[in-house]
Amino acid sequence: xxxxxxxxxxxxxxxxxxxxxxxxxxxxxxxxxxxxxxxxxxxxxxxxxxxxxxxxxxxxxxxxxxxxxxxxxxxxxxxxxxxxxxxxxxxxxxxxxxxxxxxxxxxxxxxxxxxxxxxxxxxxxxxxxxxxxxxxxxxxxxxxxxxxx
Numbered sequence: 001x002x003x004x005x006x007x008x009x010x011x012x013x014x015x016x017x018x019x020x021x022x023x024x025x026x027x028x029x030x031x032x033x034x035x036x037x038x039x040x041x042x043x044x045x046x047x048x049x050x051x052x053x054x055x056x057x058x059x060x061x062x063x064x065x066x067x068x069x070x071x072x073x074x075x076x077x078x079x080x081x082x083x084x085x086x087x088x089x090x091x092x093x094x095x096x097x098x099x100x101x102x103x104x105x106x107x108x109x110x111x112x113x114x115x116x117x118x119x120x121x122x123x124x125x126x127x128x129x130x131x132x133x134x135x136x137x138x139x140x141x142x143x144x145x146x147x148x149x
Contacts (some may be wrong), residue, residue: 001058005099006063010045013037016053017064019086026089027121030109051083056096063091066100068107071117082107082118084089085127097130119144 008016017037017116024030044051064087071081082104086097108116121126128138 002093003063003096003099004057005054005103006057008044008055008067010041012055012062012073013041013044014051016040016055016065019062020084021089023084023086027124034091054100054107056087056100058091063088064096064100066104068116070105070113073114076114078111078113080104080113080116082116084138092126099131101134101143103104 014037017035017040020035021030024033043049044053051067051069051147052065053065055062065084066082067084067086068080068082071079073079082101083098085101086105087100107115120131122128131138
């Protein structure tokens with residue numbers, strides 16, 4: 001199987017959004033996805049882009065994404081925040097997630113950032129075990145907090 005990893009372009013947004021919906025179903029929260037295609041396109045490719053992504057293609061079809069942005073830690077400096085690492089259900093276990101994850105790690109190193117952070121659901125043992133292979137640190141002290149408009 002030939003896997004092509006590349007930076008996302010605006011034309012990828014419909015497929016990226018479809019993968020986000022697939023992830024939301026997997027995480028038992030499809031009602032939580034409220035972002036529109038227009039918002040996604042503008043936020044990634046408008047006049048003030050706030051996210052970037054790598055996509056993984058096989059036979060010209062996007063089968064996975066790693067969507068990230070830059071965050072600033074007052075303790076650590078600039079870091080990548082990996083918002084989503086998604087591989088289609090039928091393509092999981094074929095190394096696509098590793099290729100995407102490694103690309104994001106390399107991007108942070110290339111830019112001189114101090115590291116990368118992300119979240120994983122506590123019941124997603126497959127993902128947790130994947131991240132443990134990287135000797136990732138898991139922090140159970142912090143609680144997620146957000147406000148919706």
